[in-house]
Amino acid sequence: MLNLYHYINDLKNVNEKRVWSMLAEYVDDNNINDICTCSICLMDVAAITLNSIPAHYMCEENMVAAQEKISDTEIFEQLKKAMIVVEKTPHH
Numbered sequence: 016m017l018n019l020y021h022y023i024n025d026l027k028n029v030n031e032k033r034v035w036s037m038l039a040e041y042v043d044d045n046n047i048n049d050i051c052t053c054s055i056c057l058m059d060v061a062a063i064t065l066n067s068i069p070a071h072y073m074c075e076e077n078m079v080a081a082q083e084k085i086s087d088t089e090i091f092e093q094l095k096k097a098m099i100v101v102e103k104t105p106h107h
């Protein structure tokens with residue numbers, strides 16, 4: 016029988032990578048006092064953002080072509096919204 020689990024790591028949600036790099040850039044560039052930068056809060060921000068934008072799954076080698084479906088600006092808007100949610104209701 017074909018073991019499909021073998022391919023699990025080859026299928027990527029390209030928008031997930033975009034959210035993480037945008038978040039990393041934001042945290043690096045800004046002296047942020049508005050949100051806690053512990054791993055729990057940053058993962059919450061990423062999770063909320065990812066739940067508010069469409070997933071975009073592709074095979075890894077085709078990832079570049081995917082970046083048109085949602086703009087960086089739209090993702091960043093959702094990221095900012097997620098930060099406000101986490102700031103107001105942190106998980107700790």
Ligand SMILES: [Zn+2]
Binds near residue numbers: 052055056105107
């Ligand atoms: Zn925190």
